[in-house]
Amino acid sequence: MNWLSPNTITGDAATAGRYFRRERINEEFWREIKKGNHILFVAPRRVGKTSIMMDLAENCTDQYVCIYQNIEGVTSRSEFYQRLFTLVIQCLNRSRVQSVKSYLQSCFKKYAIEEITTSGLKLKTSELNYELELQNLILSLEETKVHTILFLDEFAEVISRMSKSDQKEDAIAILHTLREIRSYKKFKNFSIVYAGSVGLEFVIRNIDRPKLINDLHPIQTDALTNHETRQFIQQLTKDATISLSEPAIAYLIKVVEHTLPYYIQLMLEEIDHLARQQNKPEISTSDIDNAFENVLKKNKNFEDWLERLKDYQSVNFKFVNEILKHAAHREQITIREIYDIACHDSYKRQDDYMDFIDQLTNDGYLIESPRHVYKFISPFLKRFWLRKYPVYYEQFNLSTTSLLSIG
Ligand SMILES: Nc1ncnc2c1ncn2[C@@H]1O[C@H](COP(=O)(O)OP(=O)(O)O)[C@@H](O)[C@H]1O
Ligand SMILES: [Mg+2]
Structure with a gap:
């Protein structure tokens, strides 16, 4: 018999005939873009962010011009602005609309652009001040009469990496500039879609600037119905x-x-x-x-889920992992058990333990059901945790009497 396998893909992003579209995600996306919002796709690896973004960028209507790019390789502030500037030009260059073409002609003159290639721009003159010119460019985009959208994949990774090295100030500067660009009130024809697998909220909270992204509209990429x-x-x-x-x-x-x-x-x-x-x-x-x-x-299928926690929870990883180990071995963990672990001398998280629980539920590890009881959301993840940590001792004298009044 001539055996035909299903049309699966388990490595790269799913595109074209291999992509399964969820209209409600697309609808939410375009609705928010029309409102003038900027979008955040933050979820663990392999939930489908890249596939969704490529599909959105590929299939937009004529009033939009979109470009998708993975910016993971960006390592500095100046490189970031140069990349964004280049992307806006490359993006416009994809449009067939006349008003965009004439606008591009003026850019060619203004910035002495010789050639646009997929790898970048060739300029006649020496380097531009990209940070400044990016802002000017975006402010003048209104002339194109179309709406430009940049899809920046792995943005969270870039910020996370910078904020951990000696470039913390640069990471903050980038977030500031982007926030400023979003606040240009008179201007609604430009949007950025930010994506990444590390918990961007946590990264940003660790550098003490939570307000820098709280205006972004997060879109959930949850399980299929x-x-x-x-x-x-x-x-x-x-x-x-x-x-x-x-x-x-x-x-x-x-x-x-x-x-x-x-x-x-x-x-x-x-x-x-x-x-x-x-x-x-x-x-x-x-x-x-x-x-x-x-x-x-095949551990590699799930290893990312553990690695990313180590990565962005850094010093708090042990605390978070203790909760997950308990949930895996005991099928569930109650809020009181979490509190007892939080109070332990090794962690001392009694002031903010709920923030970690919120992060674990938002991030697709745990689910609350019923109230104040948490379980792994996925049997795969639960079993993976058991494989990773087959031995579990309760090191904590978990209280048997109610310390808290849980309402
Ligand atoms: N909409 C989709 N249709 C088909 N397969 C998908 C879809 N979304 C995710 N997948 C599966 O998940 C894998 C990872 O998708 P990807 O878009 O790369 O996720 P992410 O960018 O979140 O890491 C794909 O190789 C595919 O197996
Ligand atoms: Mg991806």
Whole structure:
């Protein structure tokens, strides 16, 4: 038999025929852009940020010009402004609208641009003062009569890295400039979409400037609904040899529970692999169980979730990880148990422990259910934590009597 595998992808961003679009995310995005808001996509790696941004940038209507770029390599303040300046020009250069073309002609003259390539701008003169010229450029964008949108992927990583090295002041300066650009009141034809996998709010709080991003509109990239999961599986398997009956799909949804597109892709790849070995296209519930275990065995699928916590929680990682270990081994953790850990001499977080819990729930690790009880949102993550930390001693004398009145 000529075996056809599902149309999955588990490495790079999903694009074109491999991309599964969620209209409500696109709708929310364009609604907020029209209101003049700037957008923030901050979520763990592999939840689909890059795929969503590439799709939005690729499929905008004529009144917009969009460009997507991963700016991870940017290491300094001056490089950042140069990159942004270049991006605005490259972005406009993609438009076929006449008013944009004439505007670009004037830029060519003004900045003595010889050539625009995908790698950058060739200028006749020596370097520009990019910080200053970027602001001028953005202020004059109104002449283009279109709305320019820059999608800056891995922005959070750039700021995080700078704020940890001796470039903390530069990171703050960049955030200040961007905030200033957003505050140009008369000007609504320019937006930036910021993305990244590290918890940007935490990074910014650690450099003591929470106000610098609190005007951004965050868009959640959460799990698929059951209906979307069914459509997604249908899209992936429509030309494939394997076939999943309705009960098998229902079982798969139950097993994965937190249905991120990535988890569905991993499961289908593994299911296909097992089915092919046995030359058996009909998928049973035990195939699904086996696939789940096999996906879990490949640590690299989930390692990021741990690494990013180490990265941005830095000194507080041990505290946060203690909570997660408890939640993995005991199935759940109550607010009182969290409080007891927070009070311990090794952590002393009794003044702000709820901030960490909020971060863990916003970031897709834990979910509160019922009130004041926290659990892993994803069985994959919970099992991964158990694999990583198979031994768990309660080092804390968790109180048996109620210390708090929980209302
Ligand atoms: N909308 C989607 N359609 C199909 N697959 C997706 C989608 N979103 C995420 N994925 C899956 O997740 C993986 C990571 O997606 P990506 O966009 O690179 O995430 P991120 O940028 O958040 O790290 C992809 O390789 C794919 O397996
Ligand atoms: Mg990405």
